[in-house]
Structures are given as C-alpha cells and as structure tokens.
Amino acid sequence: MEQSFPKRPFRTHGGAHVPHHKNTAHTETHVMPPPDEITLPMTQHIGAPCVPCVKKGDHVYVGTKVADSDAYVSVPIHSSVSGTVKEIKKVIMPGGQAVDAVIITSDGLMEHDPAVCPPPEIKTKQQLADAARASGLVGLGGAGFPAHVKLNVPPDKKIDTLIVNVAECEPYITSDHREALENGKNVLAGIYKIKEILDVHRVIIAIEDNKPDAIEALTRIADDPKMDPNDEVRVLKLHASYPQGAEKVLVQAATGRKVPAGGLPADVGCLVMNIGSVSFLASYMRTGMPLTMKRVTVDGSAVQNPQNVIVPIGTKIREVMEFCGGYKEEPQKLIMGGPMMGVAVTTDELPVLKQNNGLLAFGAEEARLLEPTDCIRCGRCVAACPMNLVPAKLEKYAERKDVEMLKKLDIMTCMECGCCAFSCPAKRRIVQAIRLGKYYVKKEAAKK
Numbered sequence: 001m002e003q004s005f006p007k008r009p010f011r012t013h014g015g016a017h018v019p020h021h022k023n024t025a026h027t028e029t030h031v032m033p034p035p036d037e038i039t040l041p042m043t044q045h046i047g048a049p050c051v052p053c054v055k056k057g058d059h060v061y062v063g064t065k066v067a068d069s070d071a072y073v074s075v076p077i078h079s080s081v082s083g084t085v086k087e088i089k090k091v092i093m094p095g096g097q098a099v100d101a102v103i104i105t106s107d108g109l110m111e112h113d114p115a116v117c118p119p120p121e122i123k124t125k126q127q128l129a130d131a132a133r134a135s136g137l138v139g140l141g142g143a144g145f146p147a148h149v150k151l152n153v154p155p156d157k158k159i160d161t162l163i164v165n166v167a168e169c170e171p172y173i174t175s176d177h178r179e180a181l182e183n184g185k186n187v188l189a190g191i192y193k194i195k196e197i198l199d200v201h202r203v204i205i206a207i208e209d210n211k212p213d214a215i216e217a218l219t220r221i222a223d224d225p226k227m228d229p230n231d232e233v234r235v236l237k238l239h240a241s242y243p244q245g246a247e248k249v250l251v252q253a254a255t256g257r258k259v260p261a262g263g264l265p266a267d268v269g270c271l272v273m274n275i276g277s278v279s280f281l282a283s284y285m286r287t288g289m290p291l292t293m294k295r296v297t298v299d300g301s302a303v304q305n306p307q308n309v310i311v312p313i314g315t316k317i318r319e320v321m322e323f324c325g326g327y328k329e330e331p332q333k334l335i336m337g338g339p340m341m342g343v344a345v346t347t348d349e350l351p352v353l354k355q356n357n358g359l360l361a362f363g364a365e366e367a368r369l370l371e372p373t374d375c376i377r378c379g380r381c382v383a384a385c386p387m388n389l390v391p392a393k394l395e396k397y398a399e400r401k402d403v404e405m406l407k408k409l410d411i412m413t414c415m416e417c418g419c420c421a422f423s424c425p426a427k428r429r430i431v432q433a434i435r436l437g438k439y440y441v442k443k444e445a446a447k448k
Helices: 125-134 147-151 175-182 184-198 212-222 247-255 275-287 317-323 380-384 391-399 403-408 419-423 430-447
Strands: 037-041 065-068 083-092 098-106 161-166 203-208 233-238 270-274 293-299 307-312 333-336 343-345 358-362
Touching: 037 083, 065 098, 125 147, 125 184, 125 275, 147 270, 161 175, 161 184, 161 247, 161 275, 175 184, 175 212, 175 275, 175 293, 184 203, 184 212, 184 233, 184 270, 184 275, 203 212, 203 247, 212 233, 233 247, 247 270, 270 275, 293 317, 307 317, 317 358, 380 391, 380 419, 391 403, 391 430, 403 430, 419 430
Parallel strands: 161 203, 161 270, 203 233, 293 358
Antiparallel strands: 037 098, 083 098, 293 307, 333 343, 333 358
16 A cells, blocks of 8 residues: 655654754764774663673774674674774773773774675565674664664564654754765665665655755655655655654654554554664675764864764773864863763763764853752643653652652653753753652562
C-alpha cells in the first residue's frame, strides 16, 4: 500500500523555544591530529559495559578491537590510534562511576588494522544488524543506544517508515548540520542501503527549519530521480522547537503516530536513526573501518575558536580545547553534550566518548546558577513537558522519596529533556530531583 508523506509536521505537546546559539553551523569541520595518548572507558553506550580483550604491551592499529561483551545490549570498542597498550586502569566517568579503561600510547603513524578489509557483505536484515554491532556503532546523536538493537527488528514488528533525525534541537550543537552539508551523498547512500535491506518504502528526513542550507542540500540529493526513482525519500521541515529530536516527539511530528508509554518507535512501525549514524553505516559498508572518530561541536563563551572537530575517540577534552585555541578565560562549567541534556563534568582530563556530539565551555556569567525560589504552581512545567507529565509533583514526591507516588505519576517516562526547568519562573532544579526520584524507584525495584 502506497504511503503518503506529510506536507507539514504534526502537532506535538509541550516543548520550549530555547535560544539556538548555532555559532559553528557555517564553519567547515576540521580534523584533529592524533593525540599522544587515548583513554577508552569500557562504558560508552547504554547497556552492559565491555571487557578488555587486550593487555599491557599489546600493539594495536586504528580499528583494532580492544574490548567487547557477550551481552546483547552492548557493542565492541576499537582503538582510534595505532600504538601500544600502556595500561588498563580505573577511570571516573562523568556520572561518577569508576570503570575500567584501556590506555593506548600512540605511535603517530595511524596505521589501519589489516583485519578491517574487505568491508562486510550485507544483503540481509541479520547481516545489517550484525555489521552495525561489529562496527561498534551507537546512536551518534547523544543517546548512545547500540544501533544493532534497533536494526534487529522483532519478527512481529513491521517497519514501514524510516525517520532520519537531523532535528539537532540542542542549543550550540551543529555536528549533524555539518554532516548534512559535508557528507550529504554519504547520508543518502546509507539511507538507500537501509531502506533496501529493511524493505521500507517511506523515508522521512526530519530537519528543523532553522537549517535552510542543510535542507537545500539534502532535498537536492533526495529529489534526484536516479537515486530515488520511486520518490520514497523526502525531506520534512520541522518547526524549530526543543526537544524536537527526541525519538517519541519526532515520531509524532513526522507521522502523527504516538509511541505508547514504555514502548519503542518500532511499536508504531517506525525506525529512527540519527543522520550521523546513517552516514557512518554507509562508510562502514564501503570501507569496513569501525567507529573510531567522532565529529563534536566545540563551543561556549570560554572557547577561543569555536568549531566542529573530527576527533579520535578517547582524546582528552583538554587536548580538543587546545586544538581550538585553548580557553579565553578559566571555564566555570564544562559540558559533554548540549546545555539542555548534556552532562556537566569537573575536569577536562576526561576523554571524548562515542556518543559525545558536543563539548561546551562557559565562563562565569553563563555558568552562574540562579537560586531557586518557592514553586508558585503556575503550571508552566506541565505545559512544557513533551511527555504529558506533571514535573512539579514529580519533584515534590522525589524530595519525599515517595516511590509509590513516583511510580503512579509515571516518573520513568520522563526523558530528562529539561523543558520543565527551562520554563520554570522559580528556577526550580526539577530535572535533578527527577533523576533522584528515578534512582529511588530503581533502588526499590532492585530489592524485590
């Protein structure tokens, strides 16, 4: 049955009109030279951590697998430099947990592992999922969900729509924007391959309307009759509103379908993939080189030369900042990711991870925290919540550690987008309270 394409996005609930600050959107991406040393933590994705499969003194190449796991929701980790394994030691992650990490000293040669060629043969759905896992691919938009789990569609689910996520609604971040401009043909090659193997006949490239140059570039390629003779790939302009790029919000905006609470896009016939993930898959199918490099947006008031940089995974934040000219002033806040859903870190000695799409450094003025005042029950947090929750109540019961009420209010549905806190005139720290509330719910469930 032929499917229709929406002429305009469907209405979604909530959201916030955050300032864009897309300062690096029109700056060409630069490639960073290999650092002297990389640090590869064993936790770089949602799911089970990996276990090192190399030891101190081993020689590795670019693309050599250094860690893996038997767990289904997990992906291997590969070296982004050639050199020698210096040691395996504990490092502290942004969330505060201590994990093993493989430390590799670079020899500066960046020799590719001979084992990565030839590229894999991919003709079936299972081969596509297996290739995604072998490549180490996780969601490159920031979520870090292993891509092979998405691509391994259960037999009882029928995917009829592929949504390519180019919304990039977080302030400052422009890495997807640059991917669209610089690797558009690669993106389309990835789309057509996924479309062919999964037998999908409707592909919606969803992009916010504040990126006219990227829209033009993607539309020009998508409308090429040689590439898409049946006109099954089209660009949909979304209204610029945060969190437009969240999966459930994006599915509704692009198709009008609502993903049920606790459900996945596959439950309503959709597969959502970030533009960077699609582009990387095309490269992997052409070269066989696993995920070792990452484009990140480096920006913020404390950064000397904001720009997008292609970085070897495992490079320390400090070295990336030095490549961008260093700091204009002593940064008072460092964020891995965007200002809405990113994670504030205490040191720039932490390494770039697979799912990082931004590194932001802010001076004292931007980093200043306003003191929260009493909730005035204005309801703005409720109006802003894209998941139709009541954030003020979630905050209240999280402070009381009332697990039963938190479950009743469906706290686990919260995606921590921060729209509630952004909209709050009292500057309540709602997201932090909700995160604590989730912890209490999980802790209680672990006892049973």
